[in-house]
Amino acid sequence: MNYSKEVARSQRYFNPFSLLIYDAVLYGVISKFAWGSSIGRLDAHYRKYATSNHLEVGVGTGYLLDRIRFETTAPRLALMDLSASCLEKTRQKVARYRPEVYNQNLLEPIAHCPAPFDSIGINYVMHCVPGSFAEKGIAFRHLTKLLSDHGVLFGTSVLSESVNKNLLARPFMWLMNAMGVFNNRCDNAAELKTALEACGKLVYFEIVGVTAFFAIRKC
Ligand SMILES: C[S@@+](CC[C@H](N)C(=O)[O-])C[C@H]1O[C@@H](n2cnc3c(N)ncnc32)[C@H](O)[C@@H]1O
Numbered sequence: 001m002n003y004s005k006e007v008a009r010s011q012r013y014f015n016p017f018s019l020l021i022y023d024a025v026l027y028g029v030i031s032k033f034a035w036g037s038s039i040g041r042l043d044a045h046y047r048k049y050a051t052s053n054h055l056e057v058g059v060g061t062g063y064l065l066d067r068i069r070f071e072t073t074a075p076r077l078a079l080m081d082l083s084a085s086c087l088e089k090t091r092q093k094v095a096r097y098r099p100e101v102y103n104q105n106l107l108e109p110i111a112h113c114p115a116p117f118d119s120i121g122i123n124y125v126m127h128c129v130p131g132s133f134a135e136k137g138i139a140f141r142h143l144t145k146l147l148s149d150h151g152v153l154f155g156t157s158v159l160s161e162s163v164n165k166n167l168l169a170r171p172f173m174w175l176m177n178a179m180g181v182f183n184n185r186c187d188n189a190a191e192l193k194t195a196l197e198a199c200g201k202l203v204y205f206e207i208v209g210v211t212a213f214f215a216i217r218k219c
Pocket of ligand 1: 129
């Protein structure tokens, strides 16, 4: 697959070995104490917007996805990611739903034509994607094409500009950017909002700690 060196650099860290410690580091410590978002707060965002016809984008280990209580026991669930390791780990975790699996770089036009989804989740993904929101916001445009008429795209992203970073957030975010896992040095709330509003009707936007929680509906 052909993608930029920044995308490749970030992807290097989403491998079977790092995924072994991912949940403990992110959900045990960093999400709550650096980014300001507890698991409960993230669960609530999923509870509000996830439907039984759901596409999860940038799946990681599938930690939050696995915690969703769908309205039906047999939801339609699809997974989309550039990392084969993330897709496989998450596919195994939610195998009970027999998920559809799509290998895709979000910066490229979607190479698949699945039936439309009523909800698309994109949690803690955009801060890894290179470019300003004016550039990487193209991912929202690609994804909203996969929504049904009444569908919702929701998620979170860690911001760097226009937020107050605490004593843990500051060095950890610096390190993530220096390593190339994150690409969010210039990410701010105003530009994220603009990128979202270019693709749908903004129905939710809140900054919690350094995390932007958002949801858009198809216009
Ligand atoms: C920080 S993890 C978030 C994982 C999970 N959503 C969570 O909340 O824990 C970022 C995820 O986005 C994926 N990702 C990053 N850049 C991507 C891109 N350009 N295209 C597709 N997936 C990407 C990574 O492979 C990884 O699964």
